[in-house]
Amino acid sequence: MADGQNDIGNRLVRLLDEQNLIIPISVVFMQEVTNLGRVDLVYELLLTNGLLGDLTVDGKNCVKSAEFRKKGTEAFVKKKGELAVELYTQSVAHAEKNSKELAFAYGNRSAVLFEWGLYKECLEDIERAIQNNYPKDVIGKLENRKSKAIELLPSQFPIGFLTTPPEIPEKDRNPLIDCATNLVKIENSNTDGRRVIACRDIEPGEIIAIEDPIFKYPLEKLFTHCHHCLKLCYNLIPCEKCTQTLYCNEKCLEDAKMYHKYECPILLTMKDYEINDLELMSMKIALVVRDKYDCLDQLATTDGSGVYRSDRYDEIHNLVGNTEKRCMADLFNRAATSATLFYLVKHFTSFFGDEQDSKYEDIFKELVLFHRQTAPCNFHEITERIGSGEPYSIGTGAYSFLSLFNHSCCPNVVRYSYGSTAILIAEELIKKGQQCYDNYGYHYALMPKLERQAKLKKQYFFNCTCEACEKDYPLYHNLPIILTLGQISLEDIRFIQDGNLEEAKRIYKEVAVKIRSVYQLKPNKNLADLQEALKACYFLFETIKTPF
Structure with a gap:
């Protein structure tokens, strides 16, 4: 999630510094005890210093639309379909309603969609092109594509997740937490505030919650x-x-x-x-x-x-x-x-x-x-993964239940995304009465203790006293290996890396069992590898299949 300090605040500080007003303004600002008072004070400063100006007018522009369409066609000719679709979509965004440019943008985009086997989407774009007055003197090619798309519709490429997003069975629903299973409860603590506690032993791989954000951007x-x-x-x-x-x-x-x-x-x-x-x-x-x-x-x-x-x-x-x-x-x-x-x-x-x-x-x-x-x-953060690529961020979500999970540098739960729907599963055995811990982006195996704690203090305002910090767990490359206990084989690692879905389903179940045998001896490299394998399987499950 992006949360950098944006430029207007920095510009205001520079102007105040030039006027030698930093100290007096700081004294006044620190006396404000409400959010309203803080905003009002800074609002007047922004106005006084001329930092709040006119509107940048946005609007449709058929000239820009034509330019994007031309670039899209160049990309399509070069067999760069993804780029072509994005450029045609920019052409769609800039074209005026009922204009020739909008009709051409839809029509050209339908050609890429047809080539990808997205015949339903192709037909939708063709219909939009016609509705926006596609010129009749050149409509023949479009109508020919429409006929072929209708004929090929039964062989439509199925864009979607490799596996069906899971659901919580009715019998397992939590009566007091509408997105959770009955494995957990919300508890109030003097030290941790509201926290999530296991109601019974939760096995590795079990689903704890499936939550949609009430707001997303x-x-x-x-x-x-x-x-x-x-x-x-x-x-x-x-x-x-x-x-x-x-x-x-x-x-x-x-x-x-x-x-x-x-x-x-x-x-x-x-x-x-x-x-x-x-x-x-x-x-x-x-x-x-x-x-x-x-x-x-x-x-x-x-x-x-x-x-x-x-x-x-x-x-x-x-x-x-x-x-x-x-x-x-x-x-x-x-x-x-x-x-x-x-x-x-x-x-x-x-x-x-x-x-x-x-x-x-x-x-x-x-x-x-x-x-x-x-x-x-x-x-x-809301993430997405296409094909064999790395997960990438597509937005931010406000999840009320996920927000109750406290941090640990050695978490016992992990999150995945099917679109904006978050799936929360246990990544090790969580005993009845234990707290369920998420990770806020700073894991003991990847970052030294002092660096983790400094970052957590800066963003989340607490001193981390999790087990990994208290016992000063080593980084991954220094973790011990327990030769007599569960490990993941190189063959299974290759299955996951190759995107073998059926094998991943088998590995997921086997890894969950092996985690149970090694988690009590943590930290160890066996557990770290098995947990990464569990995550990799789920990354594969949530992967979106596309035609390219």
């Missing part, structure tokens, strides 16, 4: 992924007004309007301000939950029946932002981005209405800065 995959659901899609359709968002179907386009109608005119300007995905996510939340502005202080951590839910804002609102532990510079910079977002929404959208309700403006500012603090500590 894409990460720079404009021309291959849906702006709303983050689904990989090769025939995206555009927003009719801006060039920055595309959707996998009409439903997502329609569902997104509740927030996109406000972000639409300012997305391009936010790019100029170098506003990142976590900052955009904070704004999106503040836009979406407007109906709760009058009752924020009444939001509970569970619903009326005591169920911890993943499909409502209340649980997200009660996550910790660690405000009191943040340094002044950190809060100042986050207040600067929050003030910038408020400025853009206030001056260039209709979110606050004609009356510019100051009460709603204040709540918006409070919420954006609040979630600028909760996001880096609680939100999770």
Whole structure:
């Protein structure tokens, strides 16, 4: 997840430094005890120093559309299909509705989709080309492609995951945590806050939870992924007004309007301000939950029946932002981005209405800065893997239950993604009554203790006292090997590396059993290798198969 300090805050600090105002402004800022007060103070500073300017106007441009289409055709001729589709999709994004350029963009993209065996998507693009007045004097080639695609439709290439995403059987559902199995419970602790505890022994490989994020935001995959659901899609359709968002179907386009109608005119300007995905996510939340502005202080951590839910804002609102532990510079910079977002929404959208309700403006500012603090500590990266490539990030998700898992440098659970759906499984035996631990990106086998602890302290504001830190576990290359206990064979490693799905299913089950035999003697290289094999199998299960 990107969370770099964006440029506008740094520019403001430089200007204040030139005026010898750093110390007096810092004193005043440190006296502010509310998010609203912090944003208001920085907002006035940004205005006074001329850092909040005009809107970068976004709009359709058929000349740019034609340029992207020309580049797409050049890529297609060179057999660079992936690049061609992205360029044709950029042509789609920039073309005016009902224009010849939009029709040609859809038509050209349909040629790549046909070549890939994506006949359904090809036919959809052909129909869109016709609806946008594809010139009748050259429509013959398009109609010929349509006839062939209809004929070949039964042999459509099946884009999708190599395995069916798992589901929790009804009998195993947790009555008090709507996304979890009945293997765990939420418990309050004086030292750890809310935490997740095993209700019985959890075996390696068992599913603990399957959770969808209540909010998600894409990460720079404009021309291959849906702006709303983050689904990989090769025939995206555009927003009719801006060039920055595309959707996998009409439903997502329609569902997104509740927030996109406000972000639409300012997305391009936010790019100029170098506003990142976590900052955009904070704004999106503040836009979406407007109906709760009058009752924020009444939001509970569970619903009326005591169920911890993943499909409502209340649980997200009660996550910790660690405000009191943040340094002044950190809060100042986050207040600067929050003030910038408020400025853009206030001056260039209709979110606050004609009356510019100051009460709603204040709540918006409070919420954006609040979630600028909760996001880096609680939100999770959404990853995807195509073919034999490495997993890559496609966005950020707000998962209310996953956010309750505390960190360990030697975790006992691991996360995977089927699209934006997160699957949480045990990667070693978790005894009844033990806490379930996730890893926040700093693992004992890969990073020395002092470096891990420094990074955790900086981002998450705690001193790690996990077993790996307390016992100072060695790095992977220094771990002992137990020759008499379970190991993974070189042949099985090759099966996984070669993407042999059937063998991976067998290996997954066998590795889970072997982990049980070695985990009590940790740390050891046997356990580390077996856990990596378990992860590699799941990476294969969640892999997306594509036609190239």
